[in-house]
Amino acid sequence: MSRHVGVIRFPGTNCEFDTIDAINELGGEAKVLWHGDSDPGDVDAIVIPGGFAHGDYLRCGAIARFSPIMDAVSTFARNGGPVLGICNGFQVLTEAGLLPGALQKNAGLKFLCRMEQIQFASTANVVGLGASVGDLLNIPINHFEGNYVCAKETLKQLEAENRIVFRYTDNPNGSIGDIAGISNKRGNVVGMMPHPERATSMLLGSNDGTSLLQSLLSTGRAPST
Amino acid sequence: MRFEVKIEVLPREGIANPEGSTIERTLPALGFETAGDVRVGKIIRLQVEADSADAARAIVEDMCDRFLSNPVIEDAIVEVLTT
Numbered sequence: 635m636s637r638h639v640g641v642i643r644f645p646g647t648n649c650e651f652d653t654i655d656a657i658n659e660l661g662g663e664a665k666v667l668w669h670g671d672s673d674p675g676d677v678d679a680i681v682i683p684g685g686f687a688h689g690d691y692l693r694c695g696a697i698a699r700f701s702p703i704m705d706a707v708s709t710f711a712r713n714g715g716p717v718l719g720i721c722n723g724f725q726v727l728t729e730a731g732l733l734p735g736a737l738q739k740n741a742g743l744k745f746l747c748r749m750e751q752i753q754f755a756s757t758a759n760v761v762g763l764g765a766s767v768g769d770l771l772n773i774p775i776n777h778f779e780g781n782y783v784c785a786k787e788t789l790k791q792l793e794a795e796n797r798i799v800f801r802y803t804d805n806p807n808g809s810i811g812d813i814a815g816i817s818n819k820r821g822n823v824v825g826m827m828p829h830p831e832r833a834t835s836m837l838l839g840s841n842d843g844t845s846l847l848q849s850l851l852s853t854g855r856a857p858s859t
Numbered sequence: 860m861r862f863e864v865k866i867e868v869l870p871r872e873g874i875a876n877p878e879g880s881t882i883e884r885t886l887p888a889l890g891f892e893t894a895g896d897v898r899v900g901k902i903i904r905l906q907v908e909a910d911s912a913d914a915a916r917a918i919v920e921d922m923c924d925r926f927l928s929n930p931v932i933e934d935a936i937v938e939v940l941t942t
Contacts, residue, residue: 696926742877783875783931785931
């Protein structure tokens, strides 16, 4: 099994190599996709990793959505390709309109970098393969703008359509509904604030992120050769 | 004509504004007991070429809807300053 994963690098991205290492450890073949390219090449899944794309100028993710690669990401997602946005990548996906809502400053106005416990609220998505609703995971967060917010109707819709992927068990940032991650309706696009690539070895304090990345690899599209 | 435009981007009513509430909680320490509804946002100033002040406003409001503000969490108030 060879799963080709494109990991996007914007100016200011800083988690692309952690993500690539984590995916390669699982037998995938990950490579960097430059934000200025409009063709992602032959990939089975795309990850938008964490960092500070375009310096987070204006708003987190607001400039990144204009990068040429994002048109390709939209097309890839529309065709059912698995897309995972982690942290800043989640912010980019909301600004690009691939996921609803927005991420604003943490309620406590503190940058939070620590292990958090999250719980699977839905497994009908590309990171949920092999997991059960209610499963608890320890995965670190590392953000200042992780406070998820959306309109009340959107929240109802997310709940009704089983699109809340993770909830914090002890809400660290004020997110509405304790939301740590959501998906699109089809489940092939997931955005989450915690960093699964940083929870892939007990040396890092947890390997609970491994199963999420493994799921992404396993649900990846077959190579279109 | 060229118009100078000021755009205030503020968190929407009902959206928590932790910066504003922190300032609001701090003001009484200096004796300002009567301040309330403190909201912190940002100001963007730009110049735009347009046929009239109304046209300039329309162009900038379109910029705000599509880019300069995020309607999920922010309101944009557009003010055309000079003609």
